[in-house]
Amino acid sequence: MQPDAVHPDLGALVPRGHPAEHLMALYQQADASAAAALVDLLSPQLYRFFASQMGSTNEAEDMLQEVWLRIHRVRHTYRPGEPVLPWVYAIAHRVRIDNYRKRNRISSREVGTDVLPELQVQNDQRTDLPPFDEMVATLPESQREVLVMLKVNGLSIEEIACATATTPGAVKQKAHRAYERLRSLLKSATPKQTEPKGVAQ
Amino acid sequence: MTCRDMDGVINSRSRDSALPPEASEHIGRCERCREVMRVLIEGPEIRQPSESGVRLIHGSLLRDLRPVRPLAPSSVFLAGFAISFLAVAVVGSIQLHAYGWNVLSVSAKIVVFASLALGAGALALSMARQMRPGSKYSVSPNLLPAGVLLLVAVAMMAVFHSREEKAFVSSGLRCLSSGLKYVIPGAVLTWLWLRRGAAQSPKLMGATIGGFAGLIGVTVLEVHCPNLNLYHILVWHLGVLLLSALGGLALGAAVGVVGKWRHYRSESSYRLRPAR
Numbered sequence: 001m002q003p004d005a006v007h008p009d010l011g012a013l014v015p016r017g018h019p020a021e022h023l024m025a026l027y028q029q030a031d032a033s034a035a036a037a038l039v040d041l042l043s044p045q046l047y048r049f050f051a052s053q054m055g056s057t058n059e060a061e062d063m064l065q066e067v068w069l070r071i072h073r074v075r076h077t078y079r080p081g082e083p084v085l086p087w088v089y090a091i092a093h094r095v096r097i098d099n100y101r102k103r104n105r106i107s108s109r110e111v112g113t114d115v116l117p118e119l120q121v122q123n124d125q126r127t128d129l130p131p132f133d134e135m136v137a138t139l140p141e142s143q144r145e146v147l148v149m150l151k152v153n154g155l156s157i158e159e160i161a162c163a164t165a166t167t168p169g170a171v172k173q174k175a176h177r178a179y180e181r182l183r184s185l186l187k188s189a190t191p192k193q194t195e196p197k198g199v200a201q
Numbered sequence: 202m203t204c205r206d207m208d209g210v211i212n213s214r215s216r217d218s219a220l221p222p223e224a225s226e227h228i229g230r231c232e233r234c235r236e237v238m239r240v241l242i243e244g245p246e247i248r249q250p251s252e253s254g255v256r257l258i259h260g261s262l263l264r265d266l267r268p269v270r271p272l273a274p275s276s277v278f279l280a281g282f283a284i285s286f287l288a289v290a291v292v293g294s295i296q297l298h299a300y301g302w303n304v305l306s307v308s309a310k311i312v313v314f315a316s317l318a319l320g321a322g323a324l325a326l327s328m329a330r331q332m333r334p335g336s337k338y339s340v341s342p343n344l345l346p347a348g349v350l351l352l353v354a355v356a357m358m359a360v361f362h363s364r365e366e367k368a369f370v371s372s373g374l375r376c377l378s379s380g381l382k383y384v385i386p387g388a389v390l391t392w393l394w395l396r397r398g399a400a401q402s403p404k405l406m407g408a409t410i411g412g413f414a415g416l417i418g419v420t421v422l423e424v425h426c427p428n429l430n431l432y433h434i435l436v437w438h439l440g441v442l443l444l445s446a447l448g449g450l451a452l453g454a455a456v457g458v459v460g461k462w463r464h465y466r467s468e469s470s471y472r473l474r475p476a477r
Contacts, residue, residue: 029268030269032263032266035259036263039259039262043255043258048248052245061251064250064254064258065254065258072262072265073399074334075269076269076270076271077334077398077399078271078333080271089335090334090335090401091334091335094401098461131243132240132241132243133245147241151241152245156213158337161338162335162336163335165331165405166341166343167338167341172208175211175212179207179211182237183233186237
């Protein structure tokens with residue numbers, strides 16, 4: 001995957017629509033200010049994408065660096081004029097999967113030496129409904145990702161399907177399962193103190 | 202409106218958009234949907250990456266900023282895959298002789314080779330899309346290699362019938378090894394086209410390349426092998442397709458592990474360098 005000489009007709013293909021598309025086309029032409037502007041434009045939402053799923057800001061920072069390294073390495077695969085967000089989130093999706101596997105590998109080799117504190121959601125003194133992050137953390141990994149892309153990053157169903165290499169129907173199914181699970185969780189979390197806590201699935 | 206209908210409204214609703222009247226009515230009487238909407242619309246607390254982290258990214262990208270030529274259109278790669286497929290299939294058919302072609306009826310030829318062409322076309326399209334992150338898929342690429350195997354198996358079952366065969370294993374092994382002999386050059390030629398792409402899942406790409414190259418082997422066997430026994434074809438001819446797809450999957454997994462190891466090794470210096 002060696003970067004080659006710049007495409008002579010690229011100027012004619014400079015895209016319309018999202019500002020990131022224009023910046024990405026210029027970044028492919030080695031425009032330093034466009035590259036910096038693209039990082040400033042996309043980093044906050046990529047960071048939120050990772051932080052909402054990983055729950056750790058340090059890990060999200062590492063993953064943000066990782067995703068930009070990968071974007072830089074495969075920037076020639078972006079086609080000028082096409083939507084940039086599915087392309088970026090497809091790379092972010094893979095970074096998240098790799099990190100998730102790495103985390104599982106590490107945790108499978110670690111031996112616990114102390115009792116971990118209980119999650120906040122199980123605190124008996126809470127009367128309010130759990131916030132977004134706590135609710136989302138209870139979802140399976142793939143449903144959580146779809147929900148974060150939809151509601152935190154504002155992607156459409158079609159864009160999520162492209163980013164996760166699946167079909168819009170499969171994305172809708174995952175979103176539906178996530179909402180059903182949230183409904184069950186919220187039902188058990190509403191201030192009826194007599195009801196048992198936990199996932200009513 | 203039901204809770205299921207509300208899912209579509211939640212999917213498309215942003216913080217600023219207004220609810221349709223039916224959705225508002227449903228929310229009014231369904232507490233569970235109301236609470237889900239509230240949690241999702243409120244969203245998480247707004248977090249920002251650290252300035253030092255973003256500066257580090259700036260420095261790293263700008264240090265190695267060179268112009269790149271965007272990847273060619275998918276049609277170029279599809280043409281390349283077709284040329285690779287036909288070149289290996291034609292060479293294989295010439296080397297092994299077309300005994301099988303001569304014993305097939307016209308309708309059998311149409312069904313068999315149309316299913317092989319359809320399968321190869323679907324896998325070629327999937328490979329061209331996997332080269333570019335964020336491509337649109339009408340069929341999940343994860344299911345496609347298995348789907349193609351099923352399609353070809355059904356086509357074979359429609360055309361061939363079981364017949365008595367004395368040397369089932371020995372003649373079958375000859376077919377298997379002949380087919381696999383053409384899988385390797387097919388896979389190498391295909392990979393030459395793919396190497397500039399950025400497949401996000403090496404395992405999936407490996408299985409797809411393996412499936413595509415496996416179809417080249419099956420095509421050569423269908424042209425060459427005059428054995429019309431259904432079980433011979435299902436086990437030994439389609440065995441080429443199955444083995445090459447599984448081999449590609451294993452090779453892709455190995456490439457993925459090596460790639461990550463190399464990437465993390467080269468990247469370790471990046472994380473420590475300050476931004477300029």
